Amino acid sequence: xxxxxxxxxxxxxxxxxxxxxxxxxxxxxxxxxxxxxxxxxxxxxxxxxxxxxxxxxxxxxxxxxxxxxxxxxxxxxxxxxxxxxxxxxxxxxxxxxxxxxxxxxxxxxxxxxxxxxxxxxxxxxxxxxxxx
Numbered sequence: 039x040x041x042x043x044x045x046x047x048x049x050x051x052x053x054x055x056x057x058x059x060x061x062x063x064x065x066x067x068x069x070x071x072x073x074x075x076x077x078x079x080x081x082x083x084x085x086x087x088x089x090x091x092x093x094x095x096x097x098x099x100x101x102x103x104x105x106x107x108x109x110x111x112x113x114x115x116x117x118x119x120x121x122x123x124x125x126x127x128x129x130x131x132x133x134x135x136x137x138x139x140x141x142x143x144x145x146x147x148x149x150x151x152x153x154x155x156x157x158x159x160x161x162x163x164x165x166x167x168x169x170x
Contacts, residue, residue, distance in 0.1 A: 059162035067112035074105030
């Protein structure tokens with residue numbers, strides 16, 4: 039194997055780590071979409087968010103709206119991945135959106151959001167910007 043081929047393979051392996059992390063963030067947000075849009079009032083949704091049945095029923099429309107936004111974040115990350123190297127700006131933009139939303143959510147709703155949403159996005163963004 040030539041040194042050029044080894045460098046190319048090393049680059050592919052490095053960007054694979056970032057892609058896997060980005061895909062993980064997209065999957066997290068697709069799962070949140072399902073929880074907030076379709077399972078909010080069901081036992082699985084209420085358990086995930088620690089909700090009473092009455093509160094879940096009263097806030098279902100609001101939760102569905104939140105779920106839709108999480109779906110857009112997921113879709114943007116998937117689109118960036120599908121574009122390959124040309125999707126770099128999409129990946130950066132949507133990862134930053136996830137980080138901002140996660141930090142805001144941690145500050146206003148639940149500290150858990152920082153670890154579930156923002157931290158994986160930070161890891162993915164660092165890997166992407168580092169080329170790994």
